[in-house]
Amino acid sequence: MNCLSPSILASDFSKLGSQVELLDRAGAQYVHIDIMDGMFVPSISMGFPVMKSIRPLTDRIFDVHLMIQEPERYINEFVDAGADLLTVHAEACTNLERTIQKIKEKGIIAGVAIKPSTPVEQIAGVLKEVDMVLVMMVNPGFGGQKLIPGTIDKVWELKQMINEMGLETDIEVDGGVTLDNVGKVMDAGANIVVAGSAIFHGDVEDNVRQFLSYMSE
Numbered sequence: 001m002n003c004l005s006p007s008i009l010a011s012d013f014s015k016l017g018s019q020v021e022l023l024d025r026a027g028a029q030y031v032h033i034d035i036m037d038g039m040f041v042p043s044i045s046m047g048f049p050v051m052k053s054i055r056p057l058t059d060r061i062f063d064v065h066l067m068i069q070e071p072e073r074y075i076n077e078f079v080d081a082g083a084d085l086l087t088v089h090a091e092a093c094t095n096l097e098r099t100i101q102k103i104k105e106k107g108i109i110a111g112v113a114i115k116p117s118t119p120v121e122q123i124a125g126v127l128k129e130v131d132m133v134l135v136m137m138v139n140p141g142f143g144g145q146k147l148i149p150g151t152i153d154k155v156w157e158l159k160q161m162i163n164e165m166g167l168e169t170d171i172e173v174d175g176g177v178t179l180d181n182v183g184k185v186m187d188a189g190a191n192i193v194v195a196g197s198a199i200f201h202g203d204v205e206d207n208v209r210q211f212l213s214y215m216s217e
């Protein structure tokens, strides 16, 4: 199934609650929550209290993208804060298999993410264990960047790998996705689309609806 996951990193934090409600009303299936620790990536974004405060506002899937070093340390806390899907970076884990196992033991959806410079082969060993692979289309750390064209080839490559292994793993693309390039990334094999700036500039509801109608074609 194709799903839209608007990234609240690009939202107006002074009215975060009503913006989350808008996403829900417009039909976005997921809410993408970017967690940054100032170590794995240079910036610091938000944490448990923010997640907990918006959790009662929607039943949509909380798609939590952990851009933090050694995420294994915080899995229990993110699940308690309302995560339905936890994605960890392959580059951030000393023991990726164990980290994924820990997420699955909590009974939620498990994802693994790779940066633009990380080859898809690096996650071949855990592909059978995860429900989703997040392919970064920009270097993680900031919203509002331009999609790096070479990353689309990685999505094709990953899709081929998934098919060859007989899996049905979801592919999420994150970073620089707009209405102009979403067709290309979906043709390459992505079925979960993160969009931040493209959703939160202008009319949020209208932007969500435009993405959704494009994605259902």
Ligand SMILES: O=C(CO)[C@H](O)[C@H](O)COP(=O)(O)O
Binding pocket: 007, 009, 010, 032, 034, 065, 067, 138, 139, 140, 141, 142, 143, 144, 145, 174, 175, 176, 177, 194, 195, 196, 197, 198
């Ligand atoms: O993970 C991220 C940044 O590291 C964000 O999810 C991503 O940048 C989305 O924002 P935009 O659509 O504005 O690029």
Ligand SMILES: [Co+2]
Binding pocket: 007, 032, 033, 034, 065, 174, 194
């Ligand atoms: Co993200």
